Amino acid sequence: MVIDPTNPDETDNATQEESVWRDGAYLVFRRREPDLPDQCILCNAPAEGKRVTSGVRDPVAILEHARVEVGLCPDHWSKEAWAQRRPWMLGLLGIGLLALADFLSDSGIPFLETVTAFLGILLLAAAGLLAKLKGKLLKAKRVERQFVWLEDIHPNYLAELPDLAEEPETETQA
Numbered sequence: 001m002v003i004d005p006t007n008p009d010e011t012d013n014a015t016q017e018e019s020v021w022r023d024g025a026y027l028v029f030r031r032r033e034p035d036l037p038d039q040c041i042l043c044n045a046p047a048e049g050k051r052v053t054s055g056v057r058d059p060v061a062i063l064e065h066a067r068v069e070v071g072l073c074p075d076h077w078s079k080e081a082w083a084q085r086r087p088w089m090l091g092l093l094g095i096g097l098l099a100l101a102d103f104l105s106d107s108g109i110p111f112l113e114t115v116t117a118f119l120g121i122l123l124l125a126a127a128g129l130l131a132k133l134k135g136k137l138l139k140a141k142r143v144e145r146q147f148v149w150l151e152d153i154h155p156n157y158l159a160e161l162p163d164l165a166e167e168p169e170t171e172t173q174a
């Protein structure tokens, strides 16, 4: 079947075949309401409804960005959720230690206060660093006005999608 993704008539009754494709090693889908498989993009296990939302950016046309939502299996989902939460938890712990140091300043044990304050600052610094280094789950190969190309998708996930024989005729990149 030849699919013309630019044909607006096909948007109304879009099925998985009409909004999601594989393009070589890449996952291509319509930015608006793509019907992505309920499977993990990292290992192709059933996602059981679990999704993760993330921002992606075109590596060249950096003004082109999109928010996309993809399936993750419970295992990868909890790993990702933990990775996203970790900097916040460290930051909160750091603030807690600084508050404790302030409280200890009345304790008459200056050494304890210094150590606690130092640990608090260390945790805050680590939280900031982690937030910056946080690995990107999704990497876009290309982002256009209507379509997104994602890389690092599990081959079995891609294998179940229709091949994008013809690249969609999207707007040329700025």
Ligand SMILES: [Zn+2]
Pocket (backbone or CB within 6 Å): 040, 041, 042, 043, 044, 045, 072, 073, 074, 075, 076
């Ligand atoms: Zn997985």
